[in-house]
Amino acid sequence: MPELPEVETVRRHLAERIEGDVIRDVEVRLPRIVRRPALNLFAERLKEQGIRRVGRRGKYLLFQLDQVLLVSHLRMEGRYAVANPSEPELPHTHVVFRLASGRELRYADVRQFGTMDAVLKGEPLPKGLAELGPEPFDPALDGAALHERWRGRRAPIKSMLLDQRQIAGLGNIYVDEALFAAGIHPLTPAGAVGAEELDGLLREIRDVLARAIREGGSSVRSFRDGYGRHGGFQIQLAVYGRAGQPCPRCGGAIQKIKVAGRGTHVCPACQPISVAAPMGTGVNA
DNA sequence: CATGGGTCCTGAGTGC
């Protein structure tokens, strides 16, 4: 559930608190969180590494250490906390980094979906990170570029927006919100959306992400920042989680459908499926 | 290659 705004919120919090500290020791209690390298090497690599910078790319947190890049993905419910050893741990704490300052960086994850990779310079990046598409705020990204890239693609535009190789950082919530704001139906074939319309969509993507970052993210299920605080953006969500409630634009009922296997929120009146579909199969009314 | 569906995992929600 953490998408770009939530990961950015976590990044800012951690950067403030642990940049300049040093990892003394690592305790991994749930091996499945660590993907590479092997468990014993993972802790070994991180020992005595200084934390230079906490960065972000898409939904990945990037801990830039002295000689190692620690790549962390929160997936659904991963959470970090910086705490003193005497403070109680969150339930489901799976990895603990003991820091030179005496504090601990703790990783908790109810769903156990999150991952960590400790990568040395010269080693290949984790696949998902290596193949990541442009950041949504990349100025080189525009409607014309997307239109060209998606030419002939019949997959629903929602699938494309969720595909991290196309654009980095979007997830189920902000895709639904951006498509609603742009007036595009999630099932519209990606290749059928014009360049100008894609410019409008990009504008809405950037707008919704920027507003969500400003609010510290959305807490729809379980998201908390490093202090355990909720984000505040969920109250501004126009369609996500509002099935059956009135559309803020036209007042009609918001529908919930399934797209790409994901719960999808749409206002059928404000988000018509583009008629500029290929070849005259069925035309819609 | 493009596309869609299954999988991991646990807690919250639902219905009887």
Next chain:
DNA sequence: TGCACTCAGGACCCAT
């Protein structure tokens, strides 16, 4: 009240 069941979904894997 208690219990069985379904759902939630990011990235990855696999079949078509």
